[in-house]
Amino acid sequence: AQSVSQHNHHVILSEAASLELGCNYSYGGTVNLFWYVQYPGQHLQLLLKYFSGDPLVKGIKGFEAEFIKSKFSFNLRKPSVQWSDTAEYFCAVTRINDYKLSFGAGTTVTVRA
Amino acid sequence: EPEVTQTPSHQVTQMGQEVILRCVPISNHLYFYWYRQILGQKVEFLVSFYNNEISEKSEIFDDQFSVERPDGSNFTLKIRSTKLEDSAMYFCASSARPDNEQFFGPGTRLTVL
Numbered sequence: 291a292q293s294v295s296q297h298n299h300h301v302i303l304s305e306a307a308s309l310e311l312g313c314n315y316s317y318g319g320t321v322n323l324f325w326y327v328q329y330p331g332q333h334l335q336l337l338l339k340y341f342s343g344d345p346l347v348k349g350i351k352g353f354e355a356e357f358i359k360s361k362f363s364f365n366l367r368k369p370s371v372q373w374s375d376t377a378e379y380f381c382a383v384t385r386i387n388d389y390k391l392s393f394g395a396g397t398t399v400t401v402r403a
Numbered sequence: 404e405p406e407v408t409q410t411p412s413h414q415v416t417q418m419g420q421e422v423i424l425r426c427v428p429i430s431n432h433l434y435f436y437w438y439r440q441i442l443g444q445k446v447e448f449l450v451s452f453y454n455n456e457i458s459e460k461s462e463i464f465d466d467q468f469s470v471e472r473p474d475g476s477n478f479t480l481k482i483r484s485t486k487l488e489d490s491a492m493y494f495c496a497s498s499a500r501p502d503n504e505q506f507f508g509p510g511t512r513l514t515v516l
Contacts, residue, residue: 322502324504326507332509333407333494333507333508333509333510334446334494334507335507336504336506339504341502380446382446384502388459389434389451389498389501389502390436390448390451390459390461391436391438391446391448391496391505392448393438393445393446393447394445395444395445396445396446
């Protein structure tokens with residue numbers, strides 16, 4: 291079945307550590323890719339998105355993600371996390387002419403001060 | 404900054420009862436969505452709505468579900484006869500165009516007893 295996979299269910303880090311969250315999708319054809327974040331008690335917010343162009347996209351709060359088409363991947367990175375990055379992170383995909391978001395299972399990131 | 408709002412934040416109901424979940428999308432958006440997340444599972448697409456009609460619906464969105472835009476601001480999801488398995492967090496989202504970022508509301512937690 292076509293799907294979005296996030297490799298890690300729960301990641302625990304110390305402040306200033308680097309973060310990388312994996313995301314792979316199995317859809318063929320052209321896709322749009324998103325990372326959403328949900329801070330405790332808050333709603334889903336867009337961190338960054340890729341539609342076309344430079345495969346390295348920069349988002350808010352120092353996050354970036356790289357689209358590697360050959361690997362069907364869109365991994366999220368941040369060089370140095372802060373305690374405030376504690377949240378759940380969701381990778382999501384839409385396809386051309388099919389604009390519903392298909393989400394990964396989410397990764398809970400806990401940053402220890 | 405404009406945002407999507409949802410009411411109530413938490414709804415508790417008895418099995419078999421009807422519930423209506425309400426959403427106020429961002430005012431200049433034309434595309435509306437409902438998603439849900441059962442505890443411990445992925446965020447799943449339910450339905451998309453444009454120009455006063457359903458654009459797409461998932462297998463989950465059976466005859467027990469309906470959506471409506473009763474006036475110029477509200478977008479509602481009705482579940483006619485709730486089941487235990489309808490317990491979930493329900494998210495409303497809106498976008499200006501179908502290929503644009505979807506903005507999410509804070510969600511309504513529905514608990515069916």
